[in-house]
Amino acid sequence: MTVDLGKVKTYGDTLNDGAMQVSFTLPVPAGDEAREAARQIALKMGLESPAVTEMADLGAGFTFFVLYGKCTHSVDFASIKIPKQQQKIMNFKEVNSLIKSELGRKVVVVAACTGSDAHTVGIDAIINMKGYRGEYGLERYPEIEAYNLGSQVPNAELLARAVELGADAILVSQVVTQKNIHLENLTELVELAEAEGLRDRVLLICGGPRISHELAIELGYDAGFGPGTLPNHVASFIAVELVRRNRP
Amino acid sequence: MTSELFKLITATGLSSIAIVGMTKNVGKTVTFNYLVEAFEREAVNLGLISAGYDGERFDRLTLKDKPRIYAPKGALVATAKACFDAAEANLELLQRSTFSTPLGTVLLARVKQPGLVELAGPGSVFALGKLVDQMFDFGAGHVLVDGAINRLASASPLLADGIILASGASLGPTMDDVIRKTVYRCALFTIPAVEGDLATAARAGLEEGEAALLHRADCNFKIEPIKAKIPLLAGAQLVSRYRRETEALVFGGALVDRYLREVIELRPVPPTLIVKDATRLFISPELYYRFINQGGKIEALKSINLAAVTLNPTDPFGRGYDPQMFLVRMKEALSPCPVFDLVYEA
Numbered sequence: 191m192t193v194d195l196g197k198v199k200t201y202g203d204t205l206n207d208g209a210m211q212v213s214f215t216l217p218v219p220a221g222d223e224a225r226e227a228a229r230q231i232a233l234k235m236g237l238e239s240p241a242v243t244e245m246a247d248l249g250a251g252f253t254f255f256v257l258y259g260k261c262t263h264s265v266d267f268a269s270i271k272i273p274k275q276q277q278k279i280m281n282f283k284e285v286n287s288l289i290k291s292e293l294g295r296k297v298v299v300v301a302a303c304t305g306s307d308a309h310t311v312g313i314d315a316i317i318n319m320k321g322y323r324g325e326y327g328l329e330r331y332p333e334i335e336a337y338n339l340g341s342q343v344p345n346a347e348l349l350a351r352a353v354e355l356g357a358d359a360i361l362v363s364q365v366v367t368q369k370n371i372h373l374e375n376l377t378e379l380v381e382l383a384e385a386e387g388l389r390d391r392v393l394l395i396c397g398g399p400r401i402s403h404e405l406a407i408e409l410g411y412d413a414g415f416g417p418g419t420l421p422n423h424v425a426s427f428i429a430v431e432l433v434r435r436n437r438p
Numbered sequence: 439m440t441s442e443l444f445k446l447i448t449a450t451g452l453s454s455i456a457i458v459g460m461t462k463n464v465g466k467t468v469t470f471n472y473l474v475e476a477f478e479r480e481a482v483n484l485g486l487i488s489a490g491y492d493g494e495r496f497d498r499l500t501l502k503d504k505p506r507i508y509a510p511k512g513a514l515v516a517t518a519k520a521c522f523d524a525a526e527a528n529l530e531l532l533q534r535s536t537f538s539t540p541l542g543t544v545l546l547a548r549v550k551q552p553g554l555v556e557l558a559g560p561g562s563v564f565a566l567g568k569l570v571d572q573m574f575d576f577g578a579g580h581v582l583v584d585g586a587i588n589r590l591a592s593a594s595p596l597l598a599d600g601i602i603l604a605s606g607a608s609l610g611p612t613m614d615d616v617i618r619k620t621v622y623r624c625a626l627f628t629i630p631a632v633e634g635d636l637a638t639a640a641r642a643g644l645e646e647g648e649a650a651l652l653h654r655a656d657c658n659f660k661i662e663p664i665k666a667k668i669p670l671l672a673g674a675q676l677v678s679r680y681r682r683e684t685e686a687l688v689f690g691g692a693l694v695d696r697y698l699r700e701v702i703e704l705r706p707v708p709p710t711l712i713v714k715d716a717t718r719l720f721i722s723p724e725l726y727y728r729f730i731n732q733g734g735k736i737e738a739l740k741s742i743n744l745a746a747v748t749l750n751p752t753d754p755f756g757r758g759y760d761p762q763m764f765l766v767r768m769k770e771a772l773s774p775c776p777v778f779d780l781v782y783e784a
Binding site: 271272273274275276346349350353354373374377378380381382384385386387388389390394403404405406407408409410411412413414431434 | 461490491494518520521523524525526538539541542556558561562563564587588589590667668669670691692696720
């Protein structure tokens, strides 16, 4: 039984049977007509011989369905190429010893929730001494001097404070939604840093539930951290990048 | 069929062109791809780079499809290692740069076999500028810089000879609002260059400080530089040291609302404000127009060459305007700046 990676189909009981389960709600009352409507939707989705196995009246004229069918489509798995980031992740001890041996000074990290954002949970998990999920926060790192400026810090103030504290890295947390305001607040920090001639002197790092590497690049940040990030991931990046930049 | 926009670019002799967006989804990459195709038809060797991340399969926030980037044979591309590895086009590595992104070091490569590429560039103007120069060194005839999101820093004259501003429906809730915001951005991008002795004095002032006051003296200017850790911190002193004979205030970094508001209060006709270039302006339209109406002037040490504006009459959430009407109204509002809707006009 070998999988043809050029034509991967969904799997149920036997290879290439294309079986799949879907569930959805229609805004119509339960009944034979609703069942047929659900079947037709599945057909249009490319499912062969769809069978409605569950129909539940949700009340107020809505009905929930579960269907099984055979998906007629396949994908060429072999041709899929996804750019992947390869970050070296070190533990607490490794980060501290790298900073100590390669930089020979403490690393200053300034963190804040900028603009109108007051969601400090993310930044607190990374910075606070007690840390998160068994990983110490940056405040606990002997070789890192971490400052948490709190929430709703305007970008200009954050930059000014970062300069006064001699920051090596600025960490901003932002709950980005589809509304542009959050994105614009993140890009404004990058633009201000650029205008002030600071862009190449400090690492800019953003984090939040919707942040990915790709989005971080688009926003102009040196790194972006999304859900599941632990303090040592951020610390590893800062240490490795500062050491890299420190090399002649 | 050489297009008007392409003729305009070649006629003005721009060798590096940045496509700068007013916000997300205004058609930066559509304009970028359009120029790539036009240059390819003319067999011009191109350099391609992004100030952000372009050519990805779908938008990371809206999950909608994005325009891919097709790199023609012989073109030079600068992109992060992970994108180099995953490119559909066959790329030949020319040089590793010293700049890194969250997807790895930026590599310079030549396209051996044409195909799709994802372009991920560095976050700083300095790094982008270096990479643009390197692409010219490797023989690029023209370099195109695809902008990122709403970031204007790639309009910097340090990076590109000229820019194309992409604007569109996703910029605001109504057509009037979109036009107003675009007109304002164009007004800022086209602030005049400071000239003559004032320019010399302003440059001299920034040699010695992060900001400077230029006072009228007998037949020249007396320069009073201000030192600070960053220009933003010097700005406050600039206003407090203002005197009756002050001709101009020179800002070495960002000009922000707070300082502009203070400057407006100074006297009936406020001093001229000088910035390095228009990417340093972080001011709201209300204050800007109040300042200009009072007879205030904002000038730049280096001006930006705004070659054209391109329009996208629809936004990804389906809202949109009649392309013809949008184009006509925008042309009127932005005259004499050339305006194009590359999709509609094709």
